[in-house]
Amino acid sequence: AQKVTQAQTEISVVEKEDVTLDCVYETRDTTYYLFWYKQPPSGELVFLIRRNSFDEQNEISGRYSWNFQKSTSSFNFTITASQVVDSAVYFCALREPNNAGNMLTFGGGTRLMVKP
Amino acid sequence: EPEVTQTPSHQVTQMGQEVILRCVPISNHLYFYWYRQILGQKVEFLVSFYNNEISEKSEIFDDQFSVERPDGSNFTLKIRSTKLEDSAMYFCASSGSWDSRGNQPQHFGDGTRLSIL
Numbered sequence: 001a002q003k004v005t006q007a008q009t010e011i012s013v014v015e016k017e018d019v020t021l022d023c024v025y026e027t028r029d030t031t032y033y034l035f036w037y038k039q040p041p042s043g044e045l046v047f048l049i050r051r052n053s054f055d056e057q058n059e060i061s062g063r064y065s066w067n068f069q070k071s072t073s074s075f076n077f078t079i080t081a082s083q084v085v086d087s088a089v090y091f092c093a094l095r096e097p098n099n100a101g102n103m104l105t106f107g108g109g110t111r112l113m114v115k116p
Numbered sequence: 117e118p119e120v121t122q123t124p125s126h127q128v129t130q131m132g133q134e135v136i137l138r139c140v141p142i143s144n145h146l147y148f149y150w151y152r153q154i155l156g157q158k159v160e161f162l163v164s165f166y167n168n169e170i171s172e173k174s175e176i177f178d179d180q181f182s183v184e185r186p187d188g189s190n191f192t193l194k195i196r197s198t199k200l201e202d203s204a205m206y207f208c209a210s211s212g213s214w215d216s217r218g219n220q221p222q223h224f225g226d227g228t229r230l231s232i233l
Contacts, residue, residue, distance in 0.1 A: 035221060044227060045227075047221050101173070102222070103149070105161070
């Protein structure tokens with residue numbers, strides 16, 4: 001079973017639209033960590049946010065906001081007033097502390113295309 | 117801002133040849149990682165390294181792979197006898213010690229695109 005599921009493989013919006021990228025995760029741990037990374041067309045992975053399972057406060061950073069819902073095991077990412085520069089693949093990732101190596105388990109990614 | 121650097125950015129190698137991918141993690145980080153991403157697919161964990169030894173490895177990381185921290189700054193991934201299916205983007209990452217909020221995020225390098233011919 002997938003530990004991190006990003007059901008939307010591709011989303012296309014027009015500039016200035018709001019868009020939400022879904023992430024659903026699966027873990028037996030009571031403490032865990034969730035991350036979002038951005039992969040622009042140039043290929044690098046850019047860290048966006050870390051969320052601890054015991055910190056349920058939602059976070060906003062400029063046009064980006066994250067909605068962590070423990071009850072539904074979801075950690076969704078919303079971009080408000082999208083811009084062309086937001087076009088990228090976005091990955092959600094999970095880190096479970098019971099694995100010794102700090103490994104991240106990534107979802108399959110959502111390709112976001114923002115058209116002018 | 118300090119960053120993880122990887123060299124080369126693109127490596128082309130004949131099948132069966134050995135290849136070494138190099139990484140310089142962020143200087144005060146203690147945990148080091150390699151991931152790979154086959155074109156168009158998700159990022160997959162290969163191996164993590166802490167205190168001069170492998171702390172975890174995935175099924176992908178078989179006997180043809182090895183990692184080394186030969187000095188205080190470099191962290192290398194060696195593929196002993198490359199196969200066509202090793203063609204992928206290889207990402208190095210590093211993270212610092214735990215902070216009050218728990219696990220530090222992993223910071224990734226820009227990747228090395230490995231093409232096996």
